[in-house]
Structure formats: C-alpha cells, structure tokens
Amino acid sequence: MEEKWVPEIVTPLKQDIVQVPKVIAKASGIRIFGKKIKSIIFTTDIAIIRNTDANAVIAVYPFTPHPAITKSIIEAADIPVFSGVGGGLTQGQRSAYMSLFAEAQGSIGVVLNGPTPVETVEMVCEVVDIPVVSTVTSIHTPIDDKIAAGITMINISAGKDTAKTVKFFRDKYPKLPIIATGGPTDGSITETIEAGANAITYTPPSNGELFSHKMDKYRNIEKKNDI
Numbered sequence: 554m555e556e557k558w559v560p561e562i563v564t565p566l567k568q569d570i571v572q573v574p575k576v577i578a579k580a581s582g583i584r585i586f587g588k589k590i591k592s593i594i595f596t597t598d599i600a601i602i603r604n605t606d607a608n609a610v611i612a613v614y615p616f617t618p619h620p621a622i623t624k625s626i627i628e629a630a631d632i633p634v635f636s637g638v639g640g641g642l643t644q645g646q647r648s649a650y651m652s653l654f655a656e657a658q659g660s661i662g663v664v665l666n667g668p669t670p671v672e673t674v675e676m677v678c679e680v681v682d683i684p685v686v687s688t689v690t691s692i693h694t695p696i697d698d699k700i701a702a703g704i705t706m707i708n709i710s711a712g713k714d715t716a717k718t719v720k721f722f723r724d725k726y727p728k729l730p731i732i733a734t735g736g737p738t739d740g741s742i743t744e745t746i747e748a749g750a751n752a753i754t755y756t757p758p759s760n761g762e763l764f765s766h767k768m769d770k771y772r773n774i775e776k777k778n779d780i
Contacts, residue, residue: 571605571763573755576739576746582608583706583730583751585661585684588633593732593754597622599629601757611708611732611754613637613664613688618651624658633661635686638677640669649676656681664688664708671698678703686732692721706730709750716741716748723749 573592582591594607597614610633612626618639627634636655639648652663662684665674669687678685684705687696691711696704709731711718719733733750735742742753757763 567604569604571601571607571757573605573607573753574735574739574742576742577735577753577755579743580746580753581751583732585633588661590633591752593635593752595734595754595756597626598757598760599626600760601763602626602630602632605632605757607632607755608752609633609635609661611635611637611664613666617643618648620651620654623651623655623660627655627658627660634659635662635664636660638663638665640665640667640673640688644670644673645676648673649680652677652681652685656683662686662705665704667694669699671702674699674702674704689718689722692718696722700726700729706732708754709733710754716744719745719748719750 573594577592580591582589590608592607593609593611594605595611596602597612602610610630612634614637618637623636638651638655655663660683663677663681664686665677665688667688667690685703686706686708687699687704689696689707689709691714696707707722707729709715709718709722715734715736719731722729723731731750732752732754733745735745735753735755745753
C-alpha cells in the first residue's frame with residue numbers, strides 16, 4: 554500500500570521538538586477513551602513534555618509520588634499523561650489517594666510499580682475510573698492476581714530482555730494491552746513491537762544533552778559572525 558503524504562506544519566519557534574522514533578508508528582496502538590496511543594515519552598521534564606511529538610507521557614519518578622508534581626505535569630502537558638502513583642515504598646491508601654487525585658486532575662491512567670501488593674492494586678482499582686497500569690520488570694513478575702484485581706494493562710521495562718518478556722506475556726495473555734520500552738535503536742523497537750507490544754515508551758535525551766547541541770549551534774554562529 555502506498556504511504557499517504559501527510560502535510561506538516563511547524564513554526565520558527567517550534568521546530569526543535571523532541572521527536573520519537575518514526576518506527577514506533579508500526580505499533581498497533583492502544584485506544585483509550587477514543588485516543589489512539591502508540592508513542593509514550595518517559596520523562597517528568599516539563600520543557601520536554603511541552604515540546605514533543607509523542608502521543609502521551611508516562612510520568613514515573615524514583616521518589617514518593619506527590620500531588621504537586623502530578624498537578625504540575627498535567628497542567629503543563631498538552632498530551633495525555635499516565636501518572637505514577639507508587640506501589641513500592643508508597644502503598645495502600647496513599648497510593649489510592651494519589652490515584653484519585655491524578656484522575657481528578659486529568660490523568661488518562663495511573664501507573665503502579667512492580668512490587669505493588671495486590672491489596673494496594675484492589676484499593677486503587679476501586680476508586681478510579683481510568684486505566685490502572687502495572688509495571689513488569691521480568692518474566693518472573695507475578696501479574697495473575699493483579700489482573701484479577703482489576704489492572705487494565707501492563708508496562709514492561711525489562712532492560713535487554715524486554716522483547717523476550719513482551720513475548721512471554723503476549724503468549725500468555727493474547728488480548729492484554731502491553732506498553733513496553735523500545736530500547737535505543739529502530740531495530741530494538743521493531744523487535745519489541747513484533748514481540749507483541751501495542752505501545753512503546755521512549756526515553757528522550759536529557760535537558761542538558763539537548764542544550765549542549767543548541768550551544769554548539771550558537772558557538773558556530775558566533776564564529777561565522779566573527780570572520
């Protein structure tokens with residue numbers, strides 16, 4: 554089938570956006586409340602969130618979830634946000650309260666860490682009416698009871714074994730929506746999609762790395778002007 558031409562519009566001030574790898578378009582996507590999501594950027598950097606072509610954001614960070622962080626990210630984003638609500642150190646009612654807050658602020662889904670006890674999963678699923686995502690770190694992550702408790706999809710982050718882990722759970726659950734990290738190359742992303750991932754998370758360059766390229770550009774301009 555011939556690929557259709559897609560008109561693209563940019564402005565001088567909005568041409569340096571963080572673009573996700575185009576190969577992610579091969580994924581089937583996950584349709585949530587009418588929105589099809591294929592690419593999910595993994596960051597809490599508001600500047601990057603405001604300047605990306607990803608379909609959604611997954612805002613998970615290595616600290617106890619806090620309403621101020623969730624609120625700031627959702628207010629800044631112009632794309633759907635999956636909000637981290639704990640499950641490791643933060644459990645029980647606090648995770649449930651964070652989930653309720655995230656939904657009230659406009660999150661499209663909430664994300665629980667891999668170690669989350671089933672009791673916490675049940676508490677979260679009882680109070681929200683948005684997808685509850687459970688993180689999977691290996692083929693050994695137990696999810697049967699969590700699926701029974703009400704999780705809607707899984708988010709697989711298994712390092713170099715991600716594609717193998719995706720295939721393991723896809724074979725076990727043919728209809729379960731799966732988000733997964735795609736890795737650093739088009740080849741690894743394609744492998745993850747072919748293993749059964751419906752959507753891909755992409756880790757962008759850091760703000761410092763992006764600024765480094767910009768500063769190199771500024772220096773080159775100054776050198777030319779000085780000639």
